[in-house]
Amino acid sequence: MTSSLIDEQSKLVVYKPTIHQRQKNKISIMYIIKIILMIPIWTTILALDPFSITGSIIVGTGMYYFKDSLTCMVKECCHDHTSNKWIANRLKWSDLPEEIFGQHIAVSVVSNLVYFHLRNPNPPKPLVLSFHGFTGVGKTHLSDLLAKRIYRQYNETGSSKFVHKYTATHLNKESQLSMLVENIFEKLEACDRSLIIIDEIDKLPEKYLDILLPYLDHSSPYKKSIFIFLGNSAGSNINNEVVHLLNSGKAREDIEYDDLENVVTNNAVKVGGLKNSELITRGVIDLFVPFLPLSKHHIRQCVADNLRRQHEFPDPFINPGSKFIDKVTDSIEFKDDEFSVFGCKRVSSKVAILLARKNRL
Ligand SMILES: *[C@@H]1O[C@H](CO)[C@@H](O)[C@H](O)[C@H]1NC(C)=O
Numbered sequence: 001m002t003s004s005l006i007d008e009q010s011k012l013v014v015y016k017p018t019i020h021q022r023q024k025n026k027i028s029i030m031y032i033i034k035i036i037l038m039i040p041i042w043t044t045i046l047a048l049d050p051f052s053i054t055g056s057i058i059v060g061t062g063m064y065y066f067k068d069s070l071t072c073m074v075k076e077c078c079h080d081h082t083s084n085k086w087i088a089n090r091l092k093w094s095d096l097p098e099e100i101f102g103q104h105i106a107v108s109v110v111s112n113l114v115y116f117h118l119r120n121p122n123p124p125k126p127l128v129l130s131f132h133g134f135t136g137v138g139k140t141h142l143s144d145l146l147a148k149r150i151y152r153q154y155n156e157t158g159s160s161k162f163v164h165k166y167t168a169t170h171l172n173k174e175s176q177l178s179m180l181v182e183n184i185f186e187k188l189e190a191c192d193r194s195l196i197i198i199d200e201i202d203k204l205p206e207k208y209l210d211i212l213l214p215y216l217d218h219s220s221p222y223k224k225s226i227f228i229f230l231g232n233s234a235g236s237n238i239n240n241e242v243v244h245l246l247n248s249g250k251a252r253e254d255i256e257y258d259d260l261e262n263v264v265t266n267n268a269v270k271v272g273g274l275k276n277s278e279l280i281t282r283g284v285i286d287l288f289v290p291f292l293p294l295s296k297h298h299i300r301q302c303v304a305d306n307l308r309r310q311h312e313f314p315d316p317f318i319n320p321g322s323k324f325i326d327k328v329t330d331s332i333e334f335k336d337d338e339f340s341v342f343g344c345k346r347v348s349s350k351v352a353i354l355l356a357r358k359n360r361l
Helices: 008-013 019-047 050-065 067-074 080-086 104-119 139-150 152-157 174-190 208-216 235-247 257-268 296-311 317-330 347-360
Strands: 127-132 163-167 195-199 226-231 287-290
Touching (some): 067 080, 104 139, 104 287, 127 257, 163 174, 174 195, 174 208, 208 226, 235 257, 317 347
Parallel strands (some): 127 287, 163 195, 195 226
16 A cells, blocks of 8 residues: 555655664664774773873763764754755755746745745745646756755765655545545654655645644744655646737747746646545645746757757757757657647657667667
């Protein structure tokens, strides 16, 4: 049951320390520190030098008080005073637009809110964001980019003790839901600077997310955490509104959050876990983030990016060349010749297939 509600990523990192284990961990660290402390104490006692005794007691006491910091030097940890090593509290976003295509609104609103949330040592409540848009347009990708920028370990290894992803699709029994909540509670208890990502919330039964309310509102004991919900709901409404704005003569880059705010906010709550939800009536969701549909231009960018990252072509427009990029783009399905039906989702398999075919010729 647990495996169906927790994705591959967190299956690998699920760590459920019992109280007993936690104490054991503590004891073993204490034990090592004690042994280290004992060495100078005994050598100085044997040498009967009262000044060195005082010195080693001072050093020893110091080491005892800084043992958390010492552990944090080598192991991913959550302590605030050292968090900048493992958990960034000031982020640089300048390179973000180069890694995600066609989402200028999402990138700008999300990076702003996350930036201020991380900087704040005492945020009033957890940051709760809800990403909406068609499949493949970058919702998962942006949450992944955020995780990489905030958590060093995630950037380096693809997993972190403080990044947890869940897929809501299988949560249709009360027991699975309470397991999810218990799991989230444990993660937050271990570190409140955690990032919790819940995918496919539009597939959840109505009101199912309400169980999270105590973790999300102003009374939450874990106010430093960040929650991100992902869902396809409101996707077609956003697309229609974008078409409408483009037809009325607005350039895509000039579309602003305000232009889409009502469309995303009103339609996101019409289906799935957010329908009739107390999360809405209590206003715990800080922002509904619209993701725009992707046009041919963005798919070309995705293709080039894929060639660069996955296939190590430093300049894909020269080699394998723009003709090849066009060919991949032409193999992608577009609705009304305008927006990609699956966003960038099928780009990587199309690139692989067409590259293999090209190499065979
Ligand atoms: C993430 O890792 C890459 C390469 O491993 C590095 O260039 C980049 O600076 C890292 N980013 C952060 C935010 O640590």
